[in-house]
Amino acid sequence: MSRQAPWSRPELRAPLGWWQKQAASHKDGLCALVLAVLAFVPTLSKIGAQIGDLPERPASALGLGLTLAQTLPLAARRRWPAGTLTVVACAFAVHQALGFATTFGSLGLYLAVYSAGAHQVRFRLRSAAVASAAYAGLAVVLERLGSPQGVPDYLAFYLALAVVWLVGSTVRTRRAEEAERRRLAAEVATAAERARIARELHDVVTHHVTAMVVQADAAQFLLTSAPQRAGEGLSAVSDTGRRALTELRYLLGVLEATGDSSAADRARADRAPTLGRVGDLVEQARSAGQPVEFSEQGERRPQPLEVELAAYRVVQEALTNAMKHAAGQPTRVRVRHGEERIEIGVTTDGSDDSPTAAPVTRKPSPAGGRGLAGLRARVRMVDGELEAEPRPEGGFELRATIPSKPVQE
Incomplete structure (x- = not known):
């Protein structure tokens, strides 16, 4: 007897169909909201992006605002990918430099980088160069603040972000090729x-x-x-x-x-x-x-x-x-x-x-x-x-x- 795919079950088909009918902006908004909520779940606090490893400071309103700044802007990740990456990356950099505890919301950086690769239309290489220079500046700032990370650690984190951007760029290329084939x-x-x-x-x-x-x-x-x-x-x-x-x-x-x-x-x-x-x-x-x-x-x-x-x-x-x-x-x-x-x-x-x-x-x-x-x-x-x-x-x-x-x- 063949096994039925989980998403083909009647109780799952209705939510899946509803989700597929939603506009892209609505999907992005919901994903950003869900990520923001999960950022405050204690059991998920150890999962996230971390590069500074500076002494941890207590939670505060500023830390709360920086966490939200790493998640909620993702609602506009397809419409304004470069702007979204700028806001999320700046919030992540300040969050790391000030030594706030890692949150699940910091994964928004990966999603913002992917969106820039997949949806940015103009000035793609220029934006990538500016982002790389900004990351190098963050590495210098963290080093001056006493971060125990070395050059290999910063390079590994940069390569991880580059791979995420390349994945998004590959998806964009394939979509463009498919659209051209359809045309x-x-x-x-x-x-x-x-x-x-x-x-x-x-x-x-x-x-x-x-x-x-x-x-x-x-x-x-x-x-x-x-x-x-x-x-x-x-x-x-x-x-x-x-x-x-x-x-x-x-x-x-x-x-x-x-x-x-x-x-x-x-x-x-x-x-x-x-x-x-x-x-x-x-x-x-x-x-x-x-x-x-x-x-x-x-x-x-x-x-x-x-x-x-x-x-x-x-x-x-x-x-x-x-x-x-x-x-x-x-x-x-x-x-x-x-x-x-x-x-x-x-x-x-x-x-x-x-x-x-x-x-x-x-x-x-x-x-x-x-x-x-x-x-x-x-x-x-x-x-x-x-x-x-x-x-x-x-x-x-x-x-x-x-x-x-x-x-x-």
């Missing part, structure tokens, strides 16, 4: 989110606007050649606009849900384009006058949202390029659902003597356009591969392979 991680996450939104906007706007331009041109041509069919073209433009608005609302829903992961997931799941809507893309391209042949093989199974969206965008980008660069050329869309991967292929015909196919058959740059570059990045994010290249006989071919990751319904 960089936040910048990377923000940049990645901006890039993702830019890709989404590019895919939505480019595809739908291209389709609407093609459909509007066709409708304008039909107004003069076949007026009875012009209404169909205008209706196609209207349908395309509605699809664009639906996808833009989806993007806005994701943006509005930023910071609420569950709301973002719901917004994305409710309106995100999926593989099941590829048929809508095909119909939209056909209504724009692009002859598209669509075939789907294998059993379609529910996939994670990222996989569904990546596959959808592959087909959308391919059809957009076909309508832009090879309007009227036969296009074939093939989707194969396998056990281990989803394979997508989109092929557009073209010929060297066809003006509409000429932009397709020219050799693209290695990185492709903005759409293909973003598409490659999207497919890589789901561990897939994307290939896009011109066909030897004319036209263009795009192939994507995305690992299948079925989810339980």
Whole structure:
């Protein structure tokens, strides 16, 4: 049977939770008050910092004030670390020089030194040099007052204080490094989110606007050649606009849900384009006058949202390029659902003597356009591969392979 950690017990969790919720200033104030009270507990009087070993003088109001001066200023140790160290160190020095009895409150010196190392922001080395010089002066004063301590004793006490300061400085450095890592991680996450939104906007706007331009041109041509069919073209433009608005609302829903992961997931799941809507893309391209042949093989199974969206965008980008660069050329869309991967292929015909196919058959740059570059990045994010290249006989071919990751319904 495993042993339960002491702080995980119900009677301890509530006080621990209350303590963690308190502001740093409240914690420091409470610690300073507790240390001040413990300084007057007789059984703890032998525990403390001691360097002078001068003849002990009786307790007095001055000794009481010096003891409180070594403890209560610690309430401001994070806000004013240098000032706190100055007050506590001066009180400790006078307390030692006057020969008052050691108290538990003298441990406040160690906490003040640690706070200076951990929380002092400006003039750190200068403050350390001034404190070292002041300690050397205290050692000279105690020697003149008849202290039995020798140079090794003063050096050992100084080294103990230096170690405490270095511990605080190390904690400060690590906190600064962690804060810098969090800042960089936040910048990377923000940049990645901006890039993702830019890709989404590019895919939505480019595809739908291209389709609407093609459909509007066709409708304008039909107004003069076949007026009875012009209404169909205008209706196609209207349908395309509605699809664009639906996808833009989806993007806005994701943006509005930023910071609420569950709301973002719901917004994305409710309106995100999926593989099941590829048929809508095909119909939209056909209504724009692009002859598209669509075939789907294998059993379609529910996939994670990222996989569904990546596959959808592959087909959308391919059809957009076909309508832009090879309007009227036969296009074939093939989707194969396998056990281990989803394979997508989109092929557009073209010929060297066809003006509409000429932009397709020219050799693209290695990185492709903005759409293909973003598409490659999207497919890589789901561990897939994307290939896009011109066909030897004319036209263009795009192939994507995305690992299948079925989810339980």
